[in-house]
Amino acid sequence: MVQSVARAIEILRVLGTAARGAGVTEVAERIGVAKPTAHALLRTLEAGQLVAQDHETGKYRLGPALLELGNAYLETHELRVRSVAWADGLANRVGEAVWVGVLSADHVLVVHHAFRPEGAVQILEVGAVIPWHTCALGKAIVAHLPEADRAALLRAPLPALTGATRTEPSALVQDLEGVRGTGYAVEEGEAAIGDAGIAAPVFDHTGEVVGAIGAVGPVERLLDEQTRDGLAVAVRETARHLSRDLGAGRPSTRRWVAAAS
């Protein structure tokens, strides 16, 4: 573990949360190093365009190379590449926006976003992060994680984003059992009031979960009694097709193994 690199990464995290950029002094005390140390790290990151310095204020912000690398990540991402076609198909079939996400530490990262067919202006959510326990994508993934990983995530803090957010591990354990039973996960206003989601897990050729795909939209439209079941079936089917694209074996076998682990 090389210390200076770890600190450099911390700096990137700090700059990512500081909307207006941060100065050397602020960065130094946030990551707990001397000012010259932070300065040297920042200069190095700047040389690589990972951070940029405002010529006026002297403050540092994130740099353009991060966008390039983020894009390179997407293009080399197996799940993302394969999902593009399936996500568009699903969006057209169910008439809702479709997200594809992966688990990154304790939150879900949206790696693809297919807009709903005749939708008006919609914000592109690729790159957005959501606490795993507040979205359907996250529950779909975590439900099929190895026992140890799942337990670790349940032990960690579970912040509440809305009044409906499940913050009790026991409630989430129940949710996750439900996911393994039905093959899909549901979220109802747990991340943002009025928004809902339905998602199913995606597996690779080793049988491990690599991500999830699902529909998102307003609670009224998505979880309506009449449409809900059909939507769940469509999402689950798409997830299976996508899994097979990634080389996963027969779904039944795989799910069995995952549930037993």
Place this chain on the structure above:
Amino acid sequence: MVQSVARAIEILRVLGTAARGAGVTEVAERIGVAKPTAHALLRTLEAGQLVAQDHETGKYRLGPALLELGNAYLETHELRVRSVAWADGLANRVGEAVWVGVLSADHVLVVHHAFRPEGAVQILEVGAVIPWHTCALGKAIVAHLPEADRAALLRAPLPALTGATRTEPSALVQDLEGVRGTGYAVEEGEAAIGDAGIAAPVFDHTGEVVGAIGAVGPVERLLDEQTRDGLAVAVRETARHLSRDLGAGRPSTRRWVAAAS
């Protein structure tokens, strides 16, 4: 300049170009360090989710945190945030896709992409990089750079992407003079055969160029005698409005200063 961080950044660059991921040995010899050194760096980057290791092959790929950071870069990017509304307006006005880009080292980085109104399937180009001398955005920016920076870029290698790419510095110097004269830059099949672009520079409150905005599309439609001039005017006007949003002074003054430098 901290060595290990610089090497870590090199590793990210290497992994970004190696589509299928790269192993420790390959990384080590590409950046010219011993195998254990590369390993330690990779492990540290992995801890920060900047790279991920394939559980099967042991090879390393870029990690999800890069997408998050790239997204954070976009959200904190002044030009990008302000340009969203203007780019959509321009796209509707001219009926073509609109790109907003910044200069990153020797290439242009697309930070926003507004689709053309009734367009069919289009690929999202945010995060894409293009050599500066092969696109209108790049020429618009470089034409208004300080003399020293511009000269440095002209001295660097100018790879040819198509038969129409300008690879002679003298030809580009002429192009850039034209840009300063007319207030907009044109590109005709210099990056990809059949594609063209028209772009104008965007300035901030200090009078420095921070990026460019422009329309892209097929040569036939974009550079048609009848539409071309109107398009150029629309692009230039939008760029000025955007500049004013960023606090730039009167365009005439600013352009005078930029041309004189």
Place this chain on the structure above:
DNA sequence: GAGCGGGTTCAGTATTGCCGAACGGTGTTT
């Protein structure tokens, strides 16, 4: 089953990055 290539671990060395103190600039306060 021996050989190869891959990722990984370990211990020693000196290179390297870290820190305290000080500098020059800007904006603010008194």
Place this chain on the structure above:
DNA sequence: AAACACCGTTCGGCAATACTGAACCCGCTC
């Protein structure tokens, strides 16, 4: 208007830290 406070930056020396070479373990190939 002068003094202050704050910030980004530079410098030099100490020692902590990161690099290297050799060795280890695994899976694959021949």
